[in-house]
Amino acid sequence: MLVLKDVSKSYDKQKNVVENISLEVKKGEIMGFIGPNGAGKTTTIKMITGILSPSSGIIKVNGFDISKSPVEAKGSFTYVPDYPAIFDSIKGIDYLNFIGDMYDVSVEMRKERIEKFTKEFQIYDALTQPVNSYSHGMKQKLIISGALLPKPEIFILDEPMVGLDPYSAKILKDLMKEHCDNGGTVFFSSHGLEVVENICDRVAIIHKGKLIVCDTVENIKKSDDTTLEKVFLEMTKDE
Numbered sequence: 001m002l003v004l005k006d007v008s009k010s011y012d013k014q015k016n017v018v019e020n021i022s023l024e025v026k027k028g029e030i031m032g033f034i035g036p037n038g039a040g041k042t043t044t045i046k047m048i049t050g051i052l053s054p055s056s057g058i059i060k061v062n063g064f065d066i067s068k069s070p071v072e073a074k075g076s077f078t079y080v081p082d083y084p085a086i087f088d089s090i091k092g093i094d095y096l097n098f099i100g101d102m103y104d105v106s107v108e109m110r111k112e113r114i115e116k117f118t119k120e121f122q123i124y125d126a127l128t129q130p131v132n133s134y135s136h137g138m139k140q141k142l143i144i145s146g147a148l149l150p151k152p153e154i155f156i157l158d159e160p161m162v163g164l165d166p167y168s169a170k171i172l173k174d175l176m177k178e179h180c181d182n183g184g185t186v187f188f189s190s191h192g193l194e195v196v197e198n199i200c201d202r203v204a205i206i207h208k209g210k211l212i213v214c215d216t217v218e219n220i221k222k223s224d225d226t227t228l229e230k231v232f233l234e235m236t237k238d239e
C-alpha cells in the first residue's frame with residue numbers, strides 16, 4: 001500500500017538526513033512514525049507526499065511511484081502537514097468544497113462527511129467564517145476534516161496532535177482507527193508515545209536518519225513490564 005525502498009535524502013549533497021529507509025505500511029494498518037527531534041520524520045513524510053524528491057530510492061503509494069506517476073499517487077492519499085498552512089481569506093466551507101472538487105467527492109457524500117467531521121470537531125458553526133478568524137487548533141481540525149473528506153486510501157499526518165485539545169485529540173484518534181477499520185491505511189508521525197502505543201498496529205522508529213525498528217508495540221517492548229516510552233528512550237539515547 002505504502003512502500004519505501006532504500007530511500008535516502010541529502011539536502012546539501014553531502015550528508016544524508018534520511019538514510020536507506022525501507023518500510024511497508026499494509027492496507028488497513030495504522031503505523032506510527034516516531035523519532036527524536038531532527039531524526040528525519042518530516043523529511044521522510046515530505047518525500048512520501050512528493051513535496052521533496054528522494055536523493056535515491058523508490059517510494060510507491062498505492063502501487064504508484066510518486067516520482068514517475070505523481071498524479072495517480074497523489075490521488076491515493078491525503079496529507080495533514082505539521083503546520084496548518086491554509087488559504088486564510090476563504091471561508092472554512094469553501095476550503096472543504098475546494099478539497100471536494102479536487103477529489104471529485106459527490107454532493108451527497110460531501111454533505112454527509114463535512115457534517116460528520118466538523119460536528120465531531122465542533123467547528124461546524126464556524127464554517128461560514130473566514131479561516132483567518134480560526135484559532136490554530138480550529139485550522140488543524142479543518143485541515144483534518146478536509147483530508148478525511150474524500151475517503152483517501154492512505155491518510156498521512158505529520159504530528160497531527162500538536163495544538164489539539166484533549167477532546168479533539170480523542171476524536172482524531174477515533175477517526176484514524178475508524179479509517180483503518182473501513183479498509184483505509186494511516187501513517188502518522190508523533191511525539192506522543194502513549195497515543196502511538198495505544199492505537200498503532202505497528203511502529204517505525206527513526207534515529208539520526210536511520211530506521212532502527214519497525215514492528216508491533218508488543219515486539220518492540222518485548223515485555224509487558226515496560227512502556228514504549230522507556231524502550232524508545234533506551235533505543236535513541238546518545239552514547
Ligand SMILES: Nc1ncnc2c1ncn2[C@@H]1O[C@H](COP(=O)(O)OP(=O)(O)OP(=O)(O)O)[C@@H](O)[C@H]1O
Binds near residue numbers: 036037039040041044
Ligand atoms: N530544508 C532543509 N534544509 C536543510 N536541512 C534540513 C531542512 N529540513 C530539515 N533539515 C535537516 O534534516 C534533518 C531532519 O529534519 P526533519 O525535519 O526531517 O526531522 P524531524 O524528525 O521531523 O524533527 P522534529 O521532530 O523536530 O520535527 C535535521 O537535521 C534538519 O536540520
